[in-house]
Every structure is written in structure tokens, then in C-alpha cells.
Amino acid sequence: MTTVRDAFPRGRAAIVGAATYGIGTAPGFSNFDLAAHASLKALAQAGMRPRDVDGLCIALMDETMSALSFAEYLGVHTRFVDNTRTGGSSFQIQVGVAALALEAGQCDAVLIAYGSNQRSLAGKLAPGKPSPWEAAYRPLRPISSYALAAARHMHEYGTTRAQLGEVALAARKWAQLNPDATLRTDLTMADYLGARMICDPFTARDCCLVTDGAAGIVITRADRARDHCAKPAYVLGAAHETSHREIAMMPSLTTSTTVDASRRAFAQAGIRASDIDVVELYDAFTINTIMFLEDMGFCAKGEGGPFVSDGRIAPGGTLPVNTNGGGLSCVHPGMYGLFTLVEASQQIMGVCGARQIPDVNIAVAHGNGGEFSSEALVVLGSAATVAGH
Amino acid sequence: MNDIHPEEQFKAFLEQGRFMLQRSRETGKSFFYPRVAEPGTGCVDLVWIEAAGGGVVYSTTVIRQKPPASDYNLALIDVAEGCRMMSRVEGVPPEQVAIGMKVRAKIIREGERPMLVFVPE
Numbered sequence: 379m380t381t382v383r384d385a386f387p388r389g390r391a392a393i394v395g396a397a398t399y400g401i402g403t404a405p406g407f408s409n410f411d412l413a414a415h416a417s418l419k420a421l422a423q424a425g426m427r428p429r430d431v432d433g434l435c436i437a438l439m440d441e442t443m444s445a446l447s448f449a450e451y452l453g454v455h456t457r458f459v460d461n462t463r464t465g466g467s468s469f470q471i472q473v474g475v476a477a478l479a480l481e482a483g484q485c486d487a488v489l490i491a492y493g494s495n496q497r498s499l500a501g502k503l504a505p506g507k508p509s510p511w512e513a514a515y516r517p518l519r520p521i522s523s524y525a526l527a528a529a530r531h532m533h534e535y536g537t538t539r540a541q542l543g544e545v546a547l548a549a550r551k552w553a554q555l556n557p558d559a560t561l562r563t564d565l566t567m568a569d570y571l572g573a574r575m576i577c578d579p580f581t582a583r584d585c586c587l588v589t590d591g592a593a594g595i596v597i598t599r600a601d602r603a604r605d606h607c608a609k610p611a612y613v614l615g616a617a618h619e620t621s622h623r624e625i626a627m628m629p630s631l632t633t634s635t636t637v638d639a640s641r642r643a644f645a646q647a648g649i650r651a652s653d654i655d656v657v658e659l660y661d662a663f664t665i666n667t668i669m670f671l672e673d674m675g676f677c678a679k680g681e682g683g684p685f686v687s688d689g690r691i692a693p694g695g696t697l698p699v700n701t702n703g704g705g706l707s708c709v710h711p712g713m714y715g716l717f718t719l720v721e722a723s724q725q726i727m728g729v730c731g732a733r734q735i736p737d738v739n740i741a742v743a744h745g746n747g748g749e750f751s752s753e754a755l756v757v758l759g760s761a762a763t764v765a766g767h
Numbered sequence: 768m769n770d771i772h773p774e775e776q777f778k779a780f781l782e783q784g785r786f787m788l789q790r791s792r793e794t795g796k797s798f799f800y801p802r803v804a805e806p807g808t809g810c811v812d813l814v815w816i817e818a819a820g821g822g823v824v825y826s827t828t829v830i831r832q833k834p835p836a837s838d839y840n841l842a843l844i845d846v847a848e849g850c851r852m853m854s855r856v857e858g859v860p861p862e863q864v865a866i867g868m869k870v871r872a873k874i875i876r877e878g879e880r881p882m883l884v885f886v887p888e
Contacts, residue, residue, distance in 0.1 A: 510774055511800040512853045514882055515841055518830050522841050526826040533826070533866045578829045578862065626843050626853040631826055 384617070386474075386646035387481035389764035392603035392610035393473075395420035395596035396723035401709045402560045404590040405498040409438050410451050412592035413493030417452065420594035424606040426487065431596070433458035433476060433488030437468035439496070439712045448491060458485040465506070465747025466660055467618060469716040470754030473597065473743075474616030480599050490719075493592035494711035506748070509624050518577050520662070521585055523625035523749035525577040528665035530631040532579060534680065539579055541683030542664040543570035546583050546706055548692035549661060553703025555693060555733035560589050561707045584664040586705035586714070593716040595723060600764065611723040611741070611758040615646030618745075618754035625749040632680075636673035636744065636753040644675075647740075647757035651675040655738045656725050657697065658718035660746035661704040667691070670744060671699070673753075693733070701725060701733050715745030719756060726760050739763055771813055773801035781881040786818045786872050788848055797848040820872040821847040822885055829861040840864050844885055846872070858886040 397419035400412045407415075413436065421427060434456045438444040445461040448454075458479045462468045469490055476488040506519070517523065531537045546565060553559035565583070573581035596606075603610035619635035619642075622628050644650060651674055659670045668682030676697065677685040691699035702708045702721040709717055722741035724730050739762050745754040773789075777800075780787040790797045791810040804811045822844040831838050840861035844854050856864040857873070870885035 514877070514880070515853055515855050516830065516839065517841055517853065522828055522830060525828040526841070526843055529828055530826040530866065574831070575829070576831050578831075624853070626851050631843075 384642055384646065386615055387477055388614050388646055388648070389612045389759065390600050391477040391480045391597050392600050392607070392612045393595050393597050393719070393723045393758065394603050394607035394610050395422070395424035395426070395594070396611070396720040396727070397423060397594055398558065398709070398717065398720055399592045401558045401591040402589055403497055404495065407495055409440070409493045409495055410448060411493070412495060412590065413448060413491040413594065414451060416493060416592035417489055417491045417594035420596050421489065424596045426596060426606065428452040428454050431487050431489045432456060433479060433485035435460040435462070435469070435472035435476060435488060435490040436492065437461060437463050437713065438492070439494060454489070458488060464620070464752040466662070466713040466715040467745035467747035467752040467754040468713065469719055470616065470743065470745035470756050471618045473613060473719065473756045474618065476597050477613045477616060480597065487596060487598045489594060489596055490716065491592070491594045492713060492716040494713070495590050496712045497588050497590045512624060512626065520749055521577045521580060524663040524665055525580045526625055527631040527669070527750065528579050528663070531665060531669065534632055535683065537668065537683035539571060540567065541668065541687055542579070542584055543567050544686045545661065545664040545667040545691070546570055548686065548689065548695070549700055549704040549706035551692045552701050552733060553707035556703050556708060559703040559708040560587055561703070580663065586662045586710035587707070589709050589711050591709040591711035591717070593720045595716065595719055607727065609727045609760065611726040612761070612764045613756060614649070614759045614763060615643035615757040616755065617642035617646065618752065620752045623748055623751050628750055632669065634669060634673050634750045634753050636670050636755070639753045639755045640674040643755040643757050647759065649740055649757060654740050654742055655698070656701060656722065656735050656741045657699045657744070658702070658722045658742065659700060659744040660714055660718060661700055661706050662710065662714065662746065664706065666746065667699065670746070674742070698735050701730065701735065715747070715754070718743040718745065722756070722758050726758055771803050771811070773803060776815065777801045780815065781874060781883060784874055784881070786820060786874065786883055787815045788818050788850065789813045790816045797850055799846070799850040799852045818872060819847045822870050822872065824856065824864060824866050824868040824870060825851060826866055827856065827864045842885070844870060855884045856886065857884050
């Protein structure tokens with residue numbers, strides 16, 4: 379077998395618009411209405427209209443041919459289209475593929491969009507199609523799958539409920555700095571520990587929100603990025619890995635393929651974990667933040683619990699994680715992956731207001747699909763990380 | 768044509784009170800869930816073997832219900848043949864099921880259908 383080269387056109391594409399819309403509750407809008415609003419905001423930032431886009435990526439929870447429908451809705455004639463549906467990681471995968479398409483000259487500007495009226499419509503987490511091998515045991519998907527992983531992590535490494543709580547508290551503190559975040563009231567450790575158990579070891583405080591919301595980003599070639607954005611977020615690396623679909627098939631419940639995806643994306647970008655200024659990771663559940671920080675190499679496997687303690691990932695801590703408030707306190711409309719990309723981009727663009735981290739040069743936007751099934755990373759960098767820009 | 772019909776055959780065995788797994792003749796390995804070919808190798812030289820029934824709890828949770836519905840267990844079991852499956856441990860309160868607990872397969876009927884669960888050794 380030949381060695382996979384894993385080449386990536388580092389810094390050759392850049393995000394020049396990144397926006398959200400309708401976070402929280404947005405009744406009376408369809409998924410496409412919401413996605414259109416977010417897309418128009420992102421396009422306007424870049425000085426573009428829908429007709430200026432010739433590539434389109436989208437992934438909706440409930441429509442298999444959403445790329446066709448959304449191109450039609452916006453009035454976009456596409457030369458490049460992607461409708462990947464790997465759950466919350468779809469958008470990171472789309473950034474990687476879009477960067478390759480832009481580098482190959484197949485298109486000039488790509489819009490990546492997502493919208494969901496999940497809260498207004500149903501108010502429940504969307505679990506996907508039940509497995510015929512598991513449905514009879516009445517799993518509470520996706521919560522029970524992540525709870526099983528948390529239980530195993532606690533068993534193997536001594537991770538505690540209070541450490542899971544540190545993740546929830548940090549997310550809430552970031553949300554309190556974000557006027558768009560859904561939950562901004564104070565959350566104390568006593569509140570966290572006193573919440574009613576719903577799926578051991580998880581309470582509602584360990585689970586992401588069920589909200590409405592939409593997001594959009596615009597990517598173009600680096601050579602024209604400055605024409606559209608004062609501080610573009612250059613795409614330095616993008617990699618994804620898939621290991622399973624159902625939680626019972628996950629090789630180890632305490633290690634995800636974020637290990638491999640981050641190793642590859644960091645190598646493409648030419649960085650190490652210690653170079654990263656801000657981490658936006660997919661915190662569908664509190665255990666995710668602990669596991670993904672371990673898997674990305676910020677600490678050793680099993681040390682994620684102590685690592686997130688004492689406010690290290692909260693505002694004022696040494697590693698800013700999920701600066702928008704995350705899926706736990708800001709927004710989680712079915713799939714959250716595009717929101718980590720928006721926040722990471724905006725941190726590089728320097729437009730995050732009270733939650734802005736000073737001088738962000740490297741930001742990571744992580745996506746997770748299914749039940750630790752599909753892990754994807756995009757490394758973004760400021761102009762300072764790219765020669766000639 | 769390959770005559771393996773994974774889901775249909777597994778359920779028919781279960782209906783007869785038998786917990787069966789597939790094994791490849793070439794690799795000698797078993798896997799779950801049943802498929803038309805062994806994952807990874809693609810081996811289609813599969814035979815059904817009767818599982819010994821032993822297993823160990825790999826992870827466990829309790830799904831809490833609003834009364835009058837009862838809380839119930841959900842677990843991942845590593846069975847002796849070397850594969851993992853989702854199931855439920857019965858015969859003890861759901862919160863007393865522990866990782867590492869030795870369990871044994873048991874076929875029960877839930878409504879019309881047979882169902883594979885595990886009980887403590």
C-alpha cells in the first residue's frame with residue numbers, strides 16, 4: 379500500500395463572511411428561511427449577493443436533497459455542490475472539500491449554510507434512524523450514547539461529576555459574554571450537582587440545548603480574500619475521520635477519532651496544540667469537551683477532568699474553549715458544527731465583542747457527528763500565519 | 768448467491784431460544800451485529816455459532832423515567848466471543864449494574880418478540 383500524502387492547500391482559501399441568525403427561538407420560519415437569513419448576513423459581510431456564489435454546501439436534518447432546494451431558494455447556479463450528511467461534522471468536511479475545489483479552480487466562492495427550526499417545531503433532540511439491533515432496548519439517543527461514554531471515562535480515569543460540571547459552568551460563563559446566547563443566567567456548581575438525573579451520569583445540565591438557529595460562512599480563494607474581508611480566516615488544514623455509527627461499535631468509548639483528525643489537520647497547518655489561541659469544539663454533552671481536549675492533545679488521555687477544572691477553559695482561563703457559550707449554553711439546533719466554524723472565524727476577524735480573545739492567530743473549529751462517529755477539524759489562521767497575505 | 772440473511776436469521780434463532788453469532792472460517796473471529804460479510808476482511812465464509820452466553824459489562828447507564836414508568840438499564844456488553852453489543856442487564860436494580868460485572872445472556876419475551884438481555888452471573 380502506498381503512503382497517503384494527505385496534502386492540503388494550506389492557506390489558499392479563506393473564510394470572508396461568517397454569521398448566525400435566529401439563535402434561540404425563531405418561530406414561523408422554515409429551515410430554509412433561517413439558513414437564508416444567516417447566508418445573506420455572511421454574504422453581506424463579504425460584499426456579495428447570492429448570485430456571486432458558484433459553490434454551495436448545506437446539510438439539513440430533514441431533507442435529503444437540501445443542496446438542490448437551497449440553491450433554488452437563494453437563486454444560486456452552482457458549479458460545485460456538497461450535501462454531505464455526517465451529522466454535526468458535515469460542515470467541517472465541507473470546508474475541506476470546498477478548499478480543494480477552490481484550489482483546483484472549480485469554483486470561486488462557496489457558501490456553507492445551515493438552518494433549523496428544531497425547537498419551534500418539535501422541541502426534541504433529533505436522534506436519527508433507530509438501529510434494528512438496538513431499538514428494542516429503548517436507548518435515549520443521542521443522550522444515552524454519550525452517557526455510556528461518560529460512565530466509561532469516569533470508570534477508567536476517575537473523572538467526576540464535578541469535573542463535568544466545570545465544563546457546563548465554563549460554557550455558561552462564556553454565554554454570559556455573548557448577547558446572542560440562549561442561556562445566560564448564572565449557573566453554580568450547586569445548581570449543576572443538584573439537577574435531576576435523566577440518564578446517568580447526565581442531568582439536563584450535561585446536555586446541549588434544543589434551539590432554533592442558523593449559520594452561514596463564505597469561503598473564497600486567498601488571493602481575493604482581502605477584497606472581501608479586512609481580516610479573513612485562512613483555512614490552514616482540514617481533516618475528518620469516521621470509525622462507526624452506533625455507540626456499541628465505537629472501538630473505545632473514551633477515545634474518539636478526533637485524535638487522528640486533529641493530528642492530520644495540525645500537520646497540514648504546521649502547528650501544535652500549544653500554538654492554538656482558541657478552541658471551538660462540539661460540546662453536545664459535557665463529556666465531549668473533556669474527551670476532545672484530550673484527543674486533540676491539550677492534555678494526556680484521562681487528564682481532561684482535572685484539565686478543565688479551576689476555570690482553565692472559562693473566561694480568564696489559560697485556554698479559551700467554546701467562547702460563544704457552546705452547544706451547552708449558546709445554541710444547538712440539531713447540528714452545531716457550522717457554529718464552531720462561525721465562532722472560530724469571528725475570533726480571527728476580531729468581531730466578538732465582550733468575549734473577543736486578543737490577537738487570535740490560530741483557531742480550531744471542531745465538528746462531531748452521530749455518536750462520536752464522525753470527527754472533523756478545521757484549523758483557521760490569521761493573515762500572520764500565511765506568507766504573502 | 769450468498770444465502771446469509773443476517774437480521775432475519777438472527778431473529779429466527781432468537782425465536783428458537785438460541786443466541787447465535789457469525790464466525791468467519793478463515794479468520795476464526797466472531798462479530799456482532801450480523802452482516803453478509805465480516806467487517807474489514809470482507810470474508811463471506813460465515814457460519815452461525817451458538818454464543819457461550821458469558822459477558823462483561825463494558826458500560827452502563829440508567830434511563831430515568833417519570834413515574835409511573837420505571838427507570839431502566841441500558842448497557843454495552845462485551846461477550847465472550849470478542850464482540851460488543853447493546854443490551855440491558857436485568858435481575859438487579861438498574862443503578863446497581865456496574866462496569867466490569869460478569870453477566871450471562873438470557874432470552875426473554877417482551878410482548879410478542881424474543882429479546883436478548885443479560886443477568887448477573
